[in-house]
Amino acid sequence: MKTYIEFDEQGVLRARLIGGLHNIPEGAVEVSDELWSQTIQENDGTWRIDSEGSIVKHPAVEDLDVDTSERAWRDGQLNATQWLVARYNEERSLELTTSNTLEQYSELLEYRQRLRDWPASEGFPDSEQRPEAPLWTVIQNQ
Known part of the structure; x- marks a missing residue:
């Protein structure tokens, strides 16, 4: 045989x-x-x-584990910046001076959208290809 x-x-x-x-x-x-x-x-x-x-x-390379890990990182970034979105919206609703500029708020929303789009991008799940947060959000989240 x-x-x-x-x-x-x-x-x-x-x-x-x-x-x-x-x-x-x-x-x-x-x-x-x-x-x-x-x-x-x-x-x-x-x-x-x-x-x-x-x-x-x-x-064996556990692609699922890498994907899951990178999605968890992405979800963590969305959660870590959610308070900035909520604060801006609440300050606007109360007609207060906002803690961040409209430009910063737009940058934040664009970053959050890049995070949502990342799993469908060519660079996913390479951690070197992660969307970069605006510098000011990194400073405010410390």
Whole structure:
């Protein structure tokens, strides 16, 4: 019995196949029974083939955990600036002099919108691509 592994365009294991039982597509790699079994038993990572034809398991990257962590950071930033929005609106409603200028308030609203849009952006969830808060909000939140 011959065993094969098929890889996708990125070199990630797509399918394990058995000769005579499955149609073996062009590009599938014949592997030892031992490696074939290992790819089934060791499913705590991603099996890949490199440019030299070596098949190795890469540690699992928990994209969901990164996404969840970055969304939690984003939600924290929205919560941390909510009081600034509320204060400005309350001061306006009471016809008081506002603690922040209209320009600062607009910057704050734009920042908060960038936070909301961030998960759908190309840079998400790279923490280096996080929206930057206006400097004055950082100072007021300390």
